[in-house]
Amino acid sequence: METETIIETEFNTDFEVRSLDTICINESHLQHKWYHNIKYLIVGIFFGIVFVKAEIISWFRIQEMFRLQSFHMYGVIGSAVAVAMLSVWLIKKFNIKTIYGEKIEFHKKPFNKGQIYGGLLFGFGWALTGACPGPLFAQIGTGATVIIVTLLSAIAGTWVYGRFRDKLPH
């Protein structure tokens, strides 16, 4: 118990940030060697292939979605949410553990106004670039090298948010 507390404290160097931005919590308390991460690389590869083959990374498909000219993207996101929701329900119902035998944890995302302001700003960017952060990586992979500029701009945007975070309404 004590070791776990220590790890937790060491990990949560920034409680305020964590409480607002629960997305990047690493729930696992286990420490693994770097090569354990290869499995996430493999999941990412499959995920990237699906992104490209379903044309989710296409600027054209995103324009269709926002102009209500196609059901495709709504079908993708809707069925993804449905399958994810069912999986989460099954994990909770049958108390399914990780492959290391740990209990699977879910974290609350507390509400703050950033979800409204930031959400709208991201929506603008999504319609302009035709990509959310995941597809940016896949677009570069398909050979659209200029998207490196978009990715670097997104990293710059994240940095600027971090720099001026305390001045923004939350």
Added chain:
Amino acid sequence: MTITELLHNPWPWYVAGPLIGLTVPVLLILGNKSFGISSSLRHICAACFPSKIPFFEYDWKKERWNLFFVSGIFVGGIIAASLLSNPSPVAVNPALVSDLARYGITDYHSLVPVQIFNWQSLLTARGLILMAGGGFLVGFGTRYAGGCTSGHAIMGISTLQWPSVVATVCFMAGGFIMANLILPFILAL
């Protein structure tokens, strides 16, 4: 239709959507990881330019899995484009085709419109707004909102968190406003 043809043709939503949804339990079962992609941009900032900013002063190495995951997405893009590519142009709604033709966008052979997203057009106002401006808004907005389509729309909603529903509604609202009301002026530049 052979298996190869099936793999090369665009995959329908009812195949792709469930596969994307399955990423949620796969990441949870592999190591208690919450699905979310935009955090990778924060980890890159924390790793490369923390600049003593509290928001980037954390042990990003513990979040390395996320960087492996996005590297995988990049490799997946390479594999899909080289081995599984679809020779026919992107089939979109004819209404969109005729509308985009007014702005000189007529080439559908690539998923990313090559006529507006290319190195030369970075020097034009239109290209700069779309690529650099749009990218900035994606990075700034997702972090401000605390997540993107994966973290909020898929992971957040599937774990029944109402703030994620708010965020998703705002993503869509922002997209509708930009695509229908503002983008036509930018494309006309």
